[in-house]
């Protein structure tokens with residue numbers, strides 16, 4: 001049976017990294033005997049240019065109908081003063097599809113510790129999963145924007161906190177059994193509800209050790225002791241900031257992928273970086289984060305774990321053995337690095353699942 005993948009290339013380096021991800025998905029599908037049908041739709045700045053909307057109605061319909069959605073990136077200075085912003089399309093899509101759970105893994109592979117600007121012994125063994133709440137908090141609160149005063153409201157309900165905390169607890173159960181909840185409960189009412197809700201749930205997960213950190217302390221610990229973390233669960237804005245910071249632990253923002261999942265329906269898979277207008281159109285973008293997102297699309301979006309393993313193994317092999325892109329100190333063009341990954345897809349060693 002064919003599975004449908006909607007690609008939203010977006011803006012800036014989005015189309016470049018989306019092309020790399022699509023090529024990898026096609027190569028993996030051929031080797032694993034899978035059938036994917038691809039379609040594309042305008043989104044973000046490209047949606048504004050084509051249809052006057054960052055999330056055109058037809059794009060939303062196509063997204064709802066797809067089995068999984070891949071996004072490159074949106075945004076760019078040409079839309080900074082437009083009445084509508086490309087980023088509104090992204091927030092609108094997350095909300096419309098109910099994608100409340102954003103998984104952002106950050107892993108330092110053995111042999112690649114030197115890619116981080118941090119000390120190698122600090123980042124060695126770091127393997128963190130950031131579970132970011134994605135449809136609440138400051139991003140979606142009441143907004144008022146005037147010339148002399150502006151307002152962004154932040155609200156969280158117990159139900160919203162519970163459902164994302166449960167994702168965090170379950171993820172920790174499948175990993176090292178440690179959940180760190182990050183908030184600002186010394187100042188924010190929403191954070192006090194967050195902390196209480198996480199604590200109330202913890203009795204249902206006796207095999208998970210829970211600790212709490214204020215977000216300022218967590219920001220420091222992420223770069224001083226990244227290996228102390230297993231799963232981090234946090235609200236929308238804190239998760240956005242901490243995941244870009246965590247990219248430093250891995251070596252580049254160009255390395256990290258993400259999955260945005262709801263209770264049902266298609267997931268959205270995108271690198272955590274933006275449209276990088278400073279390097280767009282120069283074939284400099286590292287496609288690794290997009291390829292890692294494609295692997296997450298296979299794992300979480302299409303339930304194809306073997307294909308996901310193959311793609312992840314190929315990406316790791318290319319990062320270990322081949323010329324890397326400029327953000328990682330190498331000289332490879334983005335497309336050349338993508339070719340390296342494609343070559344490793346053919347040879348990647350993948351364990352057969354246990355019978």
Ligand SMILES: NC(=O)c1ccc[n+]([C@@H]2O[C@H](COP(=O)([O-])OP(=O)(O)OC[C@H]3O[C@@H](n4cnc5c(N)ncnc54)[C@H](O)[C@@H]3O)[C@@H](O)[C@H]2O)c1
Pocket residue numbers: 013017072073074075076077087090253254255270271272273274275276277278279284285286287289327
């Ligand atoms: N999910 C998304 O689509 C998303 C995410 C973040 C930012 N944005 C948007 O992107 C635009 C630019 O934002 P920004 O500059 O703050 O963040 P950015 O992530 O686009 O770029 C930050 C820095 O990282 C570099 N970089 C990013 N991705 C890279 C890659 N794959 N390879 C090599 N280097 C890479 C860029 O060159 C830049 O120096 C803005 O309009 C912003 O709103 C979109």
Ligand SMILES: CC(C)[C@H](C(=O)O)[C@@H](O)C(=O)O
Pocket residue numbers: 075087090091240272274
């Ligand atoms: C572009 C922006 C709306 C988005 C966010 O803040 O969620 C981005 O920074 C991300 O991390 O996906």
Ligand SMILES: [Mg+2]
Pocket residue numbers: 240241244272
């Ligand atoms: Mg971000």
